[in-house]
Amino acid sequence: MEIVLTGVAKSYGDHPALYPLDLTVKEGEFVTLLGPSGCGKTTLLRIIAGFVTPNQGRVYLGDTDITDRPANRREVGLLFQSYALFPHMTVAQNVAFGLKVRRLSKRRTAEQVDRMLDLVSMSEYADRYPRQLSGGQQQRVALARILAIEPKVLLLDEPLSALDRQLRIQMQLELARLIAEVGITTMFVTHDQEEALTMSDRIAVMDRGTIAQYDTPGEVYDHPSSEFVASFIGRSNLIKGQVVPAGAGGAQFRFGSHSLPLRADAVRRAVDVGEAAGGIGHRTGGTAVERTLLVRPDHLELLPATATAGLPGTVATFQDLGEAFIYGVDLAEGPQLTVRVPRGRGEGLLAVGAPVRVVLNEAAAEWLIPAPVGAP
Amino acid sequence: MADPGTGGCAMTAAGEALEASLMEPERRRFRAIPAPLLPATIVMIVLLVAPLAVLLSYSVLEVNGAAVEGGISFATFGRLLSSRYFWFLFGRTFAIALGVTLLCLVIGYPIAFLITRVRGWLRAVILVAVAAPLLTSGIIRAFAWIVILGKQGLVNFALTSTGLADEPVSLLFQVRSVVIGMTQLLLPFMVIPLISAIQDVPAETTHAARNLGASEFRIFWRVLVPQTVPGAAAGITLVFALGYSEFTLAMLLGGGSFNYLSIYIYDSMTSLLDWGRGAAAAALLLASSLLTVVILNLVVRRLTRWSRQTN
Ligand SMILES: Nc1ncnc2c1ncn2[C@@H]1O[C@H](COP(=O)(O)OP(=O)(O)OP(=O)(O)O)[C@@H](O)[C@H]1O
Ligand SMILES: [Mg+2]
Numbered sequence: 001m002e003i004v005l006t007g008v009a010k011s012y013g014d015h016p017a018l019y020p021l022d023l024t025v026k027e028g029e030f031v032t033l034l035g036p037s038g039c040g041k042t043t044l045l046r047i048i049a050g051f052v053t054p055n056q057g058r059v060y061l062g063d064t065d066i067t068d069r070p071a072n073r074r075e076v077g078l079l080f081q082s083y084a085l086f087p088h089m090t091v092a093q094n095v096a097f098g099l100k101v102r103r104l105s106k107r108r109t110a111e112q113v114d115r116m117l118d119l120v121s122m123s124e125y126a127d128r129y130p131r132q133l134s135g136g137q138q139q140r141v142a143l144a145r146i147l148a149i150e151p152k153v154l155l156l157d158e159p160l161s162a163l164d165r166q167l168r169i170q171m172q173l174e175l176a177r178l179i180a181e182v183g184i185t186t187m188f189v190t191h192d193q194e195e196a197l198t199m200s201d202r203i204a205v206m207d208r209g210t211i212a213q214y215d216t217p218g219e220v221y222d223h224p225s226s227e228f229v230a231s232f233i234g235r236s237n238l239i240k241g242q243v244v245p246a247g248a249g250g251a252q253f254r255f256g257s258h259s260l261p262l263r264a265d266a267v268r269r270a271v272d273v274g275e276a277a278g279g280i281g282h283r284t285g286g287t288a289v290e291r292t293l294l295v296r297p298d299h300l301e302l303l304p305a306t307a308t309a310g311l312p313g314t315v316a317t318f319q320d321l322g323e324a325f326i327y328g329v330d331l332a333e334g335p336q337l338t339v340r341v342p343r344g345r346g347e348g349l350l351a352v353g354a355p356v357r358v359v360l361n362e363a364a365a366e367w368l369i370p371a372p373v374g375a376p
Numbered sequence: 377m378a379d380p381g382t383g384g385c386a387m388t389a390a391g392e393a394l395e396a397s398l399m400e401p402e403r404r405r406f407r408a409i410p411a412p413l414l415p416a417t418i419v420m421i422v423l424l425v426a427p428l429a430v431l432l433s434y435s436v437l438e439v440n441g442a443a444v445e446g447g448i449s450f451a452t453f454g455r456l457l458s459s460r461y462f463w464f465l466f467g468r469t470f471a472i473a474l475g476v477t478l479l480c481l482v483i484g485y486p487i488a489f490l491i492t493r494v495r496g497w498l499r500a501v502i503l504v505a506v507a508a509p510l511l512t513s514g515i516i517r518a519f520a521w522i523v524i525l526g527k528q529g530l531v532n533f534a535l536t537s538t539g540l541a542d543e544p545v546s547l548l549f550q551v552r553s554v555v556i557g558m559t560q561l562l563l564p565f566m567v568i569p570l571i572s573a574i575q576d577v578p579a580e581t582t583h584a585a586r587n588l589g590a591s592e593f594r595i596f597w598r599v600l601v602p603q604t605v606p607g608a609a610a611g612i613t614l615v616f617a618l619g620y621s622e623f624t625l626a627m628l629l630g631g632g633s634f635n636y637l638s639i640y641i642y643d644s645m646t647s648l649l650d651w652g653r654g655a656a657a658a659a660l661l662l663a664s665s666l667l668t669v670v671i672l673n674l675v676v677r678r679l680t681r682w683s684r685q686t687n
Binding site: 049051071072073075076077078080082084085086087088089090097098101102129130131142145146149 | 578581585586682
């Protein structure tokens with residue numbers, strides 16, 4: 001079922017945790033709330049689950065306003081970060097708890113418990129107590145317990161953060177598969193951007209109580225709406241400079257004494273959104289505008305110092321990620337750039353201090369960060 | 377095992393104890409006392425175990441008054457166990473201790489629950505009120521109850537002056553006053569373990585229950601209370617063992633005609649100078665108390681299977 005938030009805001013005392021925000025999660029959609037610690041993700045989920053009362057705004061489930069409904073009558077399943085299994089009940093009793101509340105017959109309860117444990121592949125552990133299970137197993141039981149009551153929407157608050165990396169990746173896939181199988185509308189909280197990118201239909205990037213951007217993973221990665229989003233998702237090079245008109249409708253990005261040609265669509269979207277299409281010269285009145293250029297590290301390449309193309313610099317840092325190398329290159333003129341070179345592509349390692357040239361590769365999709373509202 | 381020299385004295389001793397328990401189960405009792413506990417162990421033996429052994433030995437010796445006259449004999453036990461009065465007293469003591477335990481549980485649980493839910497000065501006030509009996513002497517406490525419950529006491533004053541009763545009700549020097557006094561005295565032994573048990577219940581489990589649709593009533597009985605069984609068991613054990621052997625309050629609040637197992641032992645020893653009978657009754661008191669506690673713990677172990685790591 002659809003989740004709609006309109007103008008929802010929450011303060012603890014006089015400390016605002018959420019500024020008024022609107023958010024719609026479509027039927028069957030998997031949406032991730034992504035943001036740094038303390039940005040209000042848990043607060044938002046708890047408002048939907050009914051554990052936190054918003055100071056203003058309404059919460060809708062489908063067409064029903066549930067803002068004033070008590071938490072135990074919302075049919076909103078919340079999976080807790082700590083799993084919150086009942087330690088004094090067996091796995092089967094845990095899963096049956098919500099069904100007993102709903103006064104299902106013994107037989108139907110048992111059937112549903114079996115079905116759910118089967119779904120999460122935990123049938124053989126039905127008589128164990130939570131303490132006798134591993135973290136990943138506990139989490140699957142918690143998921144079965146929630147799905148058993150067939151909630152209208154599913155909320156997950158960092159369900160994977162307590163697991164080690166290997167298990168987390170495995171559970172990511174499994175969770176995504178299970179949720180797709182059930183087809184339930186899902187909101188998922190994480191501060192792990194990789195998790196967000198791999199699992200979601202849409203990502204809501206949050207920043208200090210606001211939603212900075214709400215879009216598909218591809219859009220958020222390629223076309224971030226602000227420097228915050230750009231630097232929060234993926235590695236990024238943010239270069240400050242000027243956009244200046246060049247030739248017929250084209251433009252260049254200038255920083256230091258360097259200039260890079262810009263594709264027209266990047267300029268159109270970032271420089272003056274909303275105005276009729278036209279040359280950059282027309283839109284800027286022929287003058288330069290200050291902007292920040294985003295270049296992802298995998299859109300840059302390193303060339304030998306003897307090459308003529310590219311910008312000269314020296315290797316300042318080096319990091320081996322396994323599947324790729326990350327170089328930090330100090331430009332002779334300008335900022336330090338991060339360059340990602342896939343392993344097997346680089347012709348041998350470059351030592352720190354080595355002179356190189358940096359060039360945009362063919363796949364490069366540079367992006368100008370739109371100006372904040374109100375700026376020129 | 378790690379180098380025994382690096383772990384310090386306690387570690388070494390613990391390591392040795394562990395080793396002993398692994399290698400020689402039948403001998404571990406003698407080797408398991410870690411060296412740092414030795415002084416305390418000696419004090420316990422000299423001040424507790426030895427006098428107790430001497431006392432209990434009187435129950436199986438032929439004694440006349442306080443003088444040992446012959447060898448081993450179980451005649452005293454026989455005399456005691458064939459006495460109807462002793463069985464009556466035994467039953468009454470057990471029933472009162474059990475009743476006080478149940479009262480403490482029923483009163484203590486809401487108090488403990490309240491203490492975990494309130495903050496600041498209110499919490500401090502309730503805590504001090506509950507713990508106050510531990511801070512005053514037994515005799516003063518008993519006299520305070522006499523002032524409250526006596527014929528001219530506070531309760532009767534309130535009853536007669538408001539017209540709820542025509543003449544003073546007798547509250548004192550009965551089973552009733554002993555139960556009231558003991559419940560107040562032993563309440564903290566119930567409340568304090570319960571507080572920590574309630575605080576140990578993860579708040580998220582109650583949230584999860586609410587999220588699954590449970591009412592507050594169901595959350596309380598099905599989620600919260602079961603998780604506090606270990607704490608309740610600790611409280612029940614303490615209150616029962618202490619109430620079962622309580623002496624001062626029984627003596628002072630019970631009045632002259634009230635009898636209790638502990639008073640019976642006291643009378644045997646001091647007034648009648650029948651040390652054999654006193655010792656035998658003491659042995660039975662001790663044994664039945666231990667037995668009750670053991671049975672109780674077996675029941676609790678069964679109820680709290682979930683808190684153990686493995687099957
Ligand atoms: N019960 C509370 N009382 C007061 N302040 C709170 C409370 N809960 C949250 N806050 C504050 O509200 C803000 C948002 O908290 P929230 O828990 O929603 O963050 P989050 O995005 O979930 O962070 P994390 O990633 O660390 O879980 C924080 O500044 C936090 O300190
Ligand atoms: Mg959180």
